Amino acid sequence: MKLTTLAAAALLAAASLDAAAASAPPALVAPPAAPSRWQAAFDRFATDDALHPHPPGGILFVGSSSIRLWNGLEDQFGNLPVVINRGFGGSQLSDCVKHLSRLVLRYQPKTVLVYAGDNDLAAGTAPQEVLRRFVAFVDGVRAALPATRIAYISIKPSPARVALLPEIRTANALIRDYAEQAPNVDYIDVYTPMLGANGLPRRELFREDALHLNADGYALWKRVIAPHLDARQASR
Numbered sequence: 001m002k003l004t005t006l007a008a009a010a011l012l013a014a015a016s017l018d019a020a021a022a023s024a025p026p027a028l029v030a031p032p033a034a035p036s037r038w039q040a041a042f043d044r045f046a047t048d049d050a051l052h053p054h055p056p057g058g059i060l061f062v063g064s065s066s067i068r069l070w071n072g073l074e075d076q077f078g079n080l081p082v083v084i085n086r087g088f089g090g091s092q093l094s095d096c097v098k099h100l101s102r103l104v105l106r107y108q109p110k111t112v113l114v115y116a117g118d119n120d121l122a123a124g125t126a127p128q129e130v131l132r133r134f135v136a137f138v139d140g141v142r143a144a145l146p147a148t149r150i151a152y153i154s155i156k157p158s159p160a161r162v163a164l165l166p167e168i169r170t171a172n173a174l175i176r177d178y179a180e181q182a183p184n185v186d187y188i189d190v191y192t193p194m195l196g197a198n199g200l201p202r203r204e205l206f207r208e209d210a211l212h213l214n215a216d217g218y219a220l221w222k223r224v225i226a227p228h229l230d231a232r233q234a235s236r
Helices: 002-023 039-051 093-098 118-122 127-144 159-181 215-234
Strands: 059-063 083-087 111-115 149-153 185-188
Touching: 093 127, 111 127, 118 127, 118 159, 127 149, 127 159, 149 215, 159 185, 185 215
Parallel strands: 059 083, 059 111, 111 149, 149 185
Antiparallel strands: none
């Protein structure tokens, strides 16, 4: 009888320990979230913001590497007081929407020009979805900054992505049609002047990788974009 009582007590004690262990907080803390793919770029932006505070009302360029690699962009349009480059290479239009506050809203620009959608199509995104993402970008800017003008720089034709020309044309046409009826939205066509007489991308406008612009390519972009900015500046 005594052995039976001792065994029962031991079982009760073990059960109590199991219950306490089950109710105890976990010993390990969950690992911190992985840093954003764009953290290095955002850190550079933060450093620049600290060293060169940007007053509101400027001209803001955002988008993928075609913006990031535009050397001296801030000085290309000398008649404009504030030009900010916030391009981050490899990004898609969806990334611009996701990080809208960090990329756009904090600067309170008079005009924001966006070049994105190129990488979206290369990743297999349908042109209709590229349009939807641009509309989301516009809606996000409009909700916080209703007076800010938005200009979409058309997706460029590049030799490296010549197979995507049908999708590029479709996406550009969808966004152009949307911009024509949307208030305070512009469409800037760099696609057409970047084609040769044969209807293919002009190779002399690109770096060796056949994807990114060289100095001649950016000079063309400047010629196409400048009149849009000058017209808006003159209307102030």
